[in-house]
Amino acid sequence: MTRSARRTRRMLQVAGLGAAAAIALSACSSSGDSSAKSDASPKSNSAASASPKLSGTVTVFAAASLKESFTKLGHEFEQQHPGTKVTFNFGGSDALAASITSGAPADVFAAASPKTMGVVTDHKDAVGTPATFVRNQLEIATLPGNPDKISSLKDLTKPGLKVVLCDKTVPCGAAAQKALEASKLKLTPVSYEQDVKGALNKVELKEADAAVVYKTDVKSAGNKVEGVEFPESTKAINDYPIALLKHAPNPEASKAFMALVQSAEGQKVLNEAGFLKP
Template identity: 80%
Template sequence: MTRSVRRIRTLQVAGAAAAALLALSACSSSDDSSSKSSDSGSPASSGSAKLSGTVTVFAAASLKESFTKLGTEFEQQHPGTKVTFNFAGSDSLAASITGGAPADVFAAASPKTMKAVTDKQDGVGTPVTFVRNQLEIATLPGNPDKVSSLKDLTKSGPKVVLCDKTVPCGAAAQKALAASNLKLTPASYEQDVKSALTKVELKEADAAVVYRTDVKAAGDKVEGVEFPESAKAVNAYPITLLKSAPNAAAAKAFIALVTSAEGQKVLTEAGFLKP
């Protein structure tokens, strides 16, 4: 074999070896790149990020039973999360939020109250109506005063309490009374619907105009009396994610649960009307 042939073969072998090394290097670089991409979180992995932390929900008092149930369900679906609630009259909640109280979600009992918040502190998203609610008269068990209409509450006998005019249940009661050309001076105005109902439950009042959901939640502690004028004063309930929510990701997930078929089932079973 001549020297020139040997030299050619040697060069071919060296070239093949170099090519193999380059290929191996490329594969290793690709693997490292994929590993780094996976470690830093690809769009797919970030989309399925685990929720954690506390979600603070400010909600109308009439939502207490149903939202508490949904909060428990949310925590079970997302281990590592905790839902804390502040239930009160929508107007006082709105004042707290606009005053700087930290919260993730606001669920109000009327669009007007929600607007008081969004006008001063824009929601991250547009408020969505998730349920509606209708008024009902709550009387003492057995209805001893034989209340059968809104007009019966204007008589001198029954001691009646109403929600304050500034809260949604009170505004709705005033609207229903106006629709019937009735005037009613209650024994007291209460700060929220639960406070009004409690007066009847404790027998400190004979009747109260509250929401049908509250009458249902009270069970046999009160008796409910429907009245036609309530159809003219149905309240829509909006919910929104608040600006600068401390836990926006979990808050969005909670709102999604409330508006889902599962959430709507819990709410309608509590007596709420569909949006």
């Protein structure tokens, strides 16, 4: 091989090595950029999808018949959202509505009838349209063992029988009156109670022989009372609406609590308590 040929061969070898090095550097650079983008992308998506952490107190005004179910859901909500607390004011829906329209601080109102919710919405104290989340049906609560052999709504009119009703202004009382009117019956109770728990309590304490309450209340009382169904109750089923209040101190957490109530998990708790699906 001539000197000129050898020099040409060496020049080609050097050029080949340089090209290979350039390709390798380019590959490393491309790999590094891809990795950087890959690392940055999840962080960006995570930040975008992260929801704000809920905290603070949610104050719920709720019908007395919701006491057991809502208390359970309140504990569940607090476990799901550490740093939150759910407080309740249970009572007659009419009294709760009056408190709200008078300026009582509350986040959520869950009423036992559209009529009592209407007091709040008419006063422009609710946000949006209230949603019906459950329904409830009446039942007769008697003393354990049903010693008076009560088997119908008509039996409550027996002379000497001490019967308690909810006040007519309370949803359970209005429903009872509707059932009595449907049956063309007149009943004079020994007392009218301000909420359904008050009526039930009279039977539990044996201060009354029977009371017209909700199925859910009979169920929650366990063996303290005995329940008697009556067909007229189907004509007086109450829808339960829930709403976020206009001046809610903690609206975000309140919306989350309402979402739990209306979720499959919340509905399961309410159905197990005896409430009917909306």
